[in-house]
Amino acid sequence: DTEVTQTPKHLVMGMTNKKSLKCEQHMGHRAMYWYKQKAKKPPELMFVYSYEKLSINESVPSRFSPECPNSSLLNLHLHALQPEDSALYLCASSQTAQGNEKLFFGSGTQLSVL
Amino acid sequence: LAKTTQPISMDSYEGQEVNITCSHNNIATNDYITWYQQFPSQGPRFIIQGYKTKVTNEVASLFIPADRKSSTLSLPRVSLSDTAVYYCLVALYNTDKLIFGTGTRLQVFP
Numbered sequence: 047d048t049e050v051t052q053t054p055k056h057l058v059m060g061m062t063n064k065k066s067l068k069c070e071q072h073m074g075h076r077a078m079y080w081y082k083q084k085a086k087k088p089p090e091l092m093f094v095y096s097y098e099k100l101s102i103n104e105s106v107p108s109r110f111s112p113e114c115p116n117s118s119l120l121n122l123h124l125h126a127l128q129p130e131d132s133a134l135y136l137c138a139s140s141q142t143a144q145g146n147e148k149l150f151f152g153s154g155t156q157l158s159v160l
Numbered sequence: 161l162a163k164t165t166q167p168i169s170m171d172s173y174e175g176q177e178v179n180i181t182c183s184h185n186n187i188a189t190n191d192y193i194t195w196y197q198q199f200p201s202q203g204p205r206f207i208i209q210g211y212k213t214k215v216t217n218e219v220a221s222l223f224i225p226a227d228r229k230s231s232t233l234s235l236p237r238v239s240l241s242d243t244a245v246y247y248c249l250v251a252l253y254n255t256d257k258l259i260f261g262t263g264t265r266l267q268v269f270p
Contacts, residue, residue, distance in 0.1 A: 050203070079258070081260075088247060088260035088261060088262055088263050089204065089260050090260075091257065091258065091259060091260075094257070102257055134201070136203045136204075137203075138203065146192040146194075146209065146251070148194075148206045148209070149196070149204070149206065149258060150206070151202075151203025151204050151205065152203050153201070153202050153203055154201070154202070154203055156201065
């Protein structure tokens with residue numbers, strides 16, 4: 047199994063809603079990542095978890111709250127988002143958190159904030 | 161972290177060889193060069209990775225000159241399905257901060 051599974055595939059939420067994005071992998075990877083991608087732009091790194099500990103937060107606003115319950119799961123909790131947060135949210139994993147590791151990406155969650 | 165520069169877009173025709181060059185002038189000694197492919201509404205997919213000289217796999221080749229300040233992704237005999245965005249990443253082997261450059265949008269015509 048070389049898949050990273052993200053749910054839901056599409057999400058529409060209002061600015062006062064609370065929602066969560068989920069990511070799962072069963073490759074035994076110990077590093078997991080959240081990226082945000084706007085249309086026609088490259089993915090932007092948001093968070094990195096290494097061995098279930100948050101190792102990088104790229105100055106992401108607190109309305110985005112990551113969680114890594116175990117080595118296979120990664121969540122992104124969303125609260126009080128703004129319309130400009132509408133984007134494709136990508137989850138990725140790698141064997142370990144090293145620069146020469148291959149990243150495996152999910153298909154993403156397309157988020158629209160109204 | 162080494163910054164990368166790629167052409168914004170390239171056009172090709174089916175059956176041609178496509179070479180996409182990435183500049184990374186301030187690459188460090190321990191940095192690796194990795195290329196990803198991304199189709200619309202999908203996550204990027206690993207294509208190839210190298211440190212120096214030439215690397216080849218079943219889908220592409222990666223050429224890295226001795227000074228390592230640039231690299232070239234070579235796609236042999238492209239097809240319509242190779243239409244995608246191609247990203248070059250340069251990252252230190254012991255960092256978990258993998259930053260994507262602007263990417264090259266390849267359009268393949270019949």
